[in-house]
Amino acid sequence: MRRTLSLMMALVVAILVMVIVNLFIGSVRIPVADICRILIGQGSESEIWTNIILSSRLPQVLTAIVAGAGLAVSGLMMQTIFHNPLAGPSILGISNGASLGVAFVVLLSGQLGGVALSSLGYLGDAAVSVAAIIGALAVMMLIVWISGKVRGNVTLLIIGVMIGYLATAIIGVLKFLSPEEDVKAFVVWGLGSFSRVSGDEMILFVVLMCILLPLSFLLVKPLNAMLLGDRYAANLGVNVKRARTWIIICSGTLVAIVTAYCGPIMFIGMAVPHLARGLFRTSDHWRLMPATALCGAVLALICNLIARAPGFEGAMPVNxxxxxxxxxxxIYVLFRRRKTSYE
Amino acid sequence: MKKLSGLIAVLVLFCACSSQGDKQAKAGTDLMEAVTVKYATGFSVRDSADIRLVDVGKKDHFALVHDAEAVVPEGYVKVKVPIERTICMTSLQLSNFTILDAHDVVKGITGTKNLFNEDIRARVKDGRIVKIGMEGEFDPEVVMAANPDVIFISPSKRGGYDAIKEIGITLVPHLGYKELDPLGQAEWIKFIGMFIGKEKEASEIFAGIESRYNELKAKAAKAEQRPTVTSGEMHYGNWHAVGGKNYLAQIFRDAGADYVINDDETSGEDLEFEKMYALSANADYWRILNSYQGDFSYEALKASEPRNVMLKAFKEKKVIYCNMKQTPYYEIAPVKPDVLLKDFVAIFHPELVETGYQPTFYHLLQ
Known part of the structure; x- marks a missing residue:
C-alpha cells in the first residue's frame, strides 16, 4: 500500500513537471520570467507571448492530460473484459467509427457539393467533432446491441474488429473518390493532435472528461470480478452481461470524445495499462485504474512535448x-518483469 | 549566311507542307519565328536548321519538326508540329490553351470540377472533349479513343503514366508549376505556342503581360511603405505555409509587400499554431484562397478556428480573399500575372492604380 501511494505521488509530481516543461518549451522561445508572469495572470508586454501561452500551450497541456488518462482507462477496461493484453480502446472499431463520421464530412460532402471541401472548415470544423462523436457512438450502440445478443467475449471481439475493418474499407472508397486537398485534410485529421482545440471547445472537452473519468471508477468492482472469468464473476453476484454492457459504453464514450477532439490517437490505450501493471505490480483495479489514468496523462504529456520540440517545428504527428x-x-517494463506472468 | 539559307530552306519546306484548312489566318506562322525564353527556367529552345530543339527540365528533349520524315539528333523525341489533338492534365496547362484561344486542339482533360470556362464545359458536354480521369487513375481506353498527338503531363507523385506510356503516345512534361517567377510561369504559353503553331501570338501576348507586369512592379518598388502579408489557413491544427522561395512570395514582393517568411530558401512547410501565430500575429494583411460554399466572411473565418481572431489582419479586417468557387482561379490566373499583381497592388498601394479599379481575383474581404 505504501508503495502504491508513493508511486502515485511520484506520478503526480511527474505530471506537474511535464506540465511545466510543456509550458516552457515550444517552437517559439519565450523567456521564463514572462511565462511565469503570464501564468499568474499578470500578462506580459508581448501580447503574442500571452496568446501563445494561454491559447496554445495551456490548452494543449490540459487536453493531453485528460486525453491520455481517458484513453488509458478505456484501454484498461477493454483489456480486462476481453482478457486480451493486446486490446485497446479502438479494438471494437469505435474510433474507426469516429473516423468514418469525419470522412463523411470531410470527404463525401465534397462530392455532394461538387467542390473541394477542404477549405470549408468553418461550420466544417465543429461539424467534424460532431460527426466523429456520432460515428463513434453509432458503432458503440451497434456493439452494445450485439453484446446483448452474443454470449462469448471472443465472438464480440471478432465482430467488433470486423466492424472496424468495414468502416476502414468504406473510408478507403471515400478517399478514392475525393480530390487531393480533401484527402490530405482527412489524413491530417487522422494523424492526431492535442493542439486542435482551444477556448470554449477545450473547456467543454476537459469538463466532459472530468465527469466521465470518475464515473468509470464506479465500474472497478465488476472489472475486478471479471478478472477471473465470467463464471467466477457470476458467482460473486455480478450480472456479467450488464456489466459488460456498461463497461463497453463507458470505454466507448471515452474513446468517442477523445477521438472527436483530438483525432484517433493510437497506442496510449493499449500500452499504458501494461506500464501501470508493471510499475505497480497489481491487477487490482482499485489501484490500477487511477494508476493507469496517471500514467496515461504523463505519457501523453511526454509525447506532446516531443511532437512539438523545437527541432520538430513542423509538428511531428502525435501518433x-x-x-x-x-x-x-x-518493452523495458515487460522485460524487467519477465519472470512474473500476468494477464 | 548559313542562317539565311537555313531560313530559306525552312520557308520552302513550310510552304510545301502547310495545307491545313485553317480558318484562322495562320499564313504567317513561321517555324523559325524566334522564341526567346527570358523568365522561364523549365524549358529552353534551340533552333537548328528546320528542327526546333526543346529541352524541358533536365531529362526531356524534344525535336519539333514539320516534316515527319526529318532526322532528329539522338536523344531527342521527334514531335510533328503543329499538333492538332492533345490532352491537358492540369488547369495550368489548360490556361495556356485558353489564352491562346486554342481550345480546338484540346481533346481531353482530367475533369471539370471547379472549372468555370464555359467553352470547355460546353465541349465536354457535347463530347468534343473527353474526361480521362484523375492522375493515377487514367482510363487508357478513353485516352486512346481521344487519339492525341501528344499528351501534356505535369508529373506529381501519383504517376499512373505507365499505362499511357504503353500506348506509345508522346508525353511532354509541362513544368510551369515549378516556376518561381510569375512571369516565368506565364511564359510557358510560348512553350504551348510552339507545339500548336501559335508562336507569334504567344510572344505577342506574353510581351503585353510582361510590359504591364514590369511597369507596375517598378512603380510598386518605389513605394516607401512595404506592408507585411501572411498567407494560408489552419486546418485541424495544421497550417501549411508557403515558403519565401515561392511564386506567391515573389508576387507579394513585386507588389510592394513582404511575405512574413522572407527568406529565399524554403518552399513550403507545415506549421502548428504556435509557430504560425508568432509569424503572422502582426502581419498587416492576410491572404486566403479557398473554395467556400456561399459567401465567406470574418464570422466563418472565426468559426473555423477561434484563435484566428488574434491576428492583427483579422482585427483590422485586412483579409485578402479569393473564393475559388465563385472566381475562376487556377484555370486562368497563371497566364494573367499582371492582373494578379494589379489586384495586390490595388490593396497594398491603392494610390498606384486608377480609382474605381475592379479586382479580378483578390479583393479585400468586407
Missing amino acids: SVTALVGAPII
Whole structure:
C-alpha cells in the first residue's frame, strides 16, 4: 500500500513537471520570467507571448492530460473484459467509427457539393467533432446491441474488429473518390493532435472528461470480478452481461470524445495499462485504474512535448510519437518483469 | 549566311507542307519565328536548321519538326508540329490553351470540377472533349479513343503514366508549376505556342503581360511603405505555409509587400499554431484562397478556428480573399500575372492604380 501511494505521488509530481516543461518549451522561445508572469495572470508586454501561452500551450497541456488518462482507462477496461493484453480502446472499431463520421464530412460532402471541401472548415470544423462523436457512438450502440445478443467475449471481439475493418474499407472508397486537398485534410485529421482545440471547445472537452473519468471508477468492482472469468464473476453476484454492457459504453464514450477532439490517437490505450501493471505490480483495479489514468496523462504529456520540440517545428504527428516513445518503455517494463506472468 | 539559307530552306519546306484548312489566318506562322525564353527556367529552345530543339527540365528533349520524315539528333523525341489533338492534365496547362484561344486542339482533360470556362464545359458536354480521369487513375481506353498527338503531363507523385506510356503516345512534361517567377510561369504559353503553331501570338501576348507586369512592379518598388502579408489557413491544427522561395512570395514582393517568411530558401512547410501565430500575429494583411460554399466572411473565418481572431489582419479586417468557387482561379490566373499583381497592388498601394479599379481575383474581404 505504501508503495502504491508513493508511486502515485511520484506520478503526480511527474505530471506537474511535464506540465511545466510543456509550458516552457515550444517552437517559439519565450523567456521564463514572462511565462511565469503570464501564468499568474499578470500578462506580459508581448501580447503574442500571452496568446501563445494561454491559447496554445495551456490548452494543449490540459487536453493531453485528460486525453491520455481517458484513453488509458478505456484501454484498461477493454483489456480486462476481453482478457486480451493486446486490446485497446479502438479494438471494437469505435474510433474507426469516429473516423468514418469525419470522412463523411470531410470527404463525401465534397462530392455532394461538387467542390473541394477542404477549405470549408468553418461550420466544417465543429461539424467534424460532431460527426466523429456520432460515428463513434453509432458503432458503440451497434456493439452494445450485439453484446446483448452474443454470449462469448471472443465472438464480440471478432465482430467488433470486423466492424472496424468495414468502416476502414468504406473510408478507403471515400478517399478514392475525393480530390487531393480533401484527402490530405482527412489524413491530417487522422494523424492526431492535442493542439486542435482551444477556448470554449477545450473547456467543454476537459469538463466532459472530468465527469466521465470518475464515473468509470464506479465500474472497478465488476472489472475486478471479471478478472477471473465470467463464471467466477457470476458467482460473486455480478450480472456479467450488464456489466459488460456498461463497461463497453463507458470505454466507448471515452474513446468517442477523445477521438472527436483530438483525432484517433493510437497506442496510449493499449500500452499504458501494461506500464501501470508493471510499475505497480497489481491487477487490482482499485489501484490500477487511477494508476493507469496517471500514467496515461504523463505519457501523453511526454509525447506532446516531443511532437512539438523545437527541432520538430513542423509538428511531428502525435501518433508517430506515441508509438516511438511508448513502445520502448513497455518493452523495458515487460522485460524487467519477465519472470512474473500476468494477464 | 548559313542562317539565311537555313531560313530559306525552312520557308520552302513550310510552304510545301502547310495545307491545313485553317480558318484562322495562320499564313504567317513561321517555324523559325524566334522564341526567346527570358523568365522561364523549365524549358529552353534551340533552333537548328528546320528542327526546333526543346529541352524541358533536365531529362526531356524534344525535336519539333514539320516534316515527319526529318532526322532528329539522338536523344531527342521527334514531335510533328503543329499538333492538332492533345490532352491537358492540369488547369495550368489548360490556361495556356485558353489564352491562346486554342481550345480546338484540346481533346481531353482530367475533369471539370471547379472549372468555370464555359467553352470547355460546353465541349465536354457535347463530347468534343473527353474526361480521362484523375492522375493515377487514367482510363487508357478513353485516352486512346481521344487519339492525341501528344499528351501534356505535369508529373506529381501519383504517376499512373505507365499505362499511357504503353500506348506509345508522346508525353511532354509541362513544368510551369515549378516556376518561381510569375512571369516565368506565364511564359510557358510560348512553350504551348510552339507545339500548336501559335508562336507569334504567344510572344505577342506574353510581351503585353510582361510590359504591364514590369511597369507596375517598378512603380510598386518605389513605394516607401512595404506592408507585411501572411498567407494560408489552419486546418485541424495544421497550417501549411508557403515558403519565401515561392511564386506567391515573389508576387507579394513585386507588389510592394513582404511575405512574413522572407527568406529565399524554403518552399513550403507545415506549421502548428504556435509557430504560425508568432509569424503572422502582426502581419498587416492576410491572404486566403479557398473554395467556400456561399459567401465567406470574418464570422466563418472565426468559426473555423477561434484563435484566428488574434491576428492583427483579422482585427483590422485586412483579409485578402479569393473564393475559388465563385472566381475562376487556377484555370486562368497563371497566364494573367499582371492582373494578379494589379489586384495586390490595388490593396497594398491603392494610390498606384486608377480609382474605381475592379479586382479580378483578390479583393479585400468586407
